Amino acid sequence: MKLDDLYRRVIMDHYKNQRNRGSFEDGAMTVELNNPTCGDRISLQLLVEDNKVKDAKFSGDGCSISMASASMMTEAVKGRTYEEALELADRFSALMKGEDVEFEEYEEIEALSGVNKFPARIKCATLAWNALRKGIVTEDN
16 A cells, blocks of 8 residues: 555544544633635634643534544644643644654654645644644643
8 A cells, every 4th residue: 555545544534533523511722713715614622731731622614634634633632731732733834844754652643744745735734733822822821
């Protein structure tokens, strides 16, 4: 199997079987963002405690890239400190710029590496990560 085929399967699995889709009853920090270019929208909720992402959920509508990316991101940031979550977001941004970045602790994120070949889709892939960054920066101040 080619690497591109494997990556497509990982993306489609996260799109069809989205992890952490839903919302918390209360007490969660909520960030809502949209991508007006293609209509993707996300509502990211983070349960935070002591500058740590205790849990994460999302809801919204969008293309397979944006929803798969949100699914992967929420999986990857659970249990991480703000600093660790922001560092993951920075590494994801570098991946979208075509830089060689590895996600040893959550390799599935690398399936999105091919998105950088399609500049119009980068905003789709980064939507959830931008919501994460906005939420942490807002919460930290």
